[in-house]
Amino acid sequence: MPRAPRRCPGDNGNCTNLIRNTRYCPEHTIAWAGERTASSRITSDRRWKEEVRPQVLQAAGYQCQIQYPGICTGYATTVDKREPAARRPDLAYDPTNWQAACDPCNEHKARTVDRGPSKRRS
Known part of the structure; x- marks a missing residue:
């Protein structure tokens, strides 16, 4: 159902635009x-959008x-970098660092796992 128009709160509430x-x-x-973040610089470029993601x-x-239990939709729409670009920019275009992810899982990982201490690879 469409929302009813309301006044813009800009200009300290004095804006008359709907x-x-x-x-x-x-x-x-x-x-x-x-x-811009390291990740957004990578994922917004043409190569990422036209080649890597598809x-x-x-x-x-x-x-x-x-596939986090309870939040995963199962349908991948984004590409996640296993090691975040902010932590490991050298792995941003490494195919072994990519995985398909649904939005809820990708956002959950960004809020939890990616914020933790760096994991060392052996």
């Missing part, structure tokens, strides 16, 4: 000005390879 599915009207929306998802049969 909005539906956004927090602010385009006039008061501020673009992200922060520095290749990894097809090879996995669009099945999530992380």
